[in-house]
Amino acid sequence: MTTSTGTIPAGVLAVLALPDPAALAEDPLRGALCVWCAGPLTLATAVNLGELDSPRGRWWPRACPACAGTRAHRALFNHAPECADCQAIPADGQSAPCDTARHPYRLVRQSLR
Structure with missing residues (x-):
């Protein structure tokens, strides 16, 4: 992960210990499932963690509350x-x-x- 274009700074994402995007399936990478528990997300419940760059490409980590x-x-x-x-x-x-x-x-x- 190299940059964050969302509202959460990259330094904060580092202390949150996001999983390695290389180890994630497609749905968590695109923000359809929580990056930590792989639970389903809705627009009303998802916590948006920004848009990030990784060696695998752009990804949109989101999490359940x-x-x-x-x-x-x-x-x-x-x-x-x-x-x-x-x-x-x-x-x-x-x-x-x-x-x-x-x-x-x-x-x-x-x-x-």
Whole structure:
């Protein structure tokens, strides 16, 4: 995966640990099935992870809300302890995660709805 043209930055996709597109069947590559559990997706439920380039060509990873939330939650726990920006406490006392943590945080919140 080299680029993301969607709303989720490539750095965030890296911490979400997308599967290798070379190991996926056609339906998950085109976004018809969840990239993690291979469950069916609808326009109303799919979490769009952008449009990516891979050695295999363009692909459109999408996930079910449960998998997106689980992966995003795991990504936050793996990323935050090593990130100076996530560890910093702003003067106003409010949490201000870095850009890499902000998107997984939103995915976790969306999966809880």
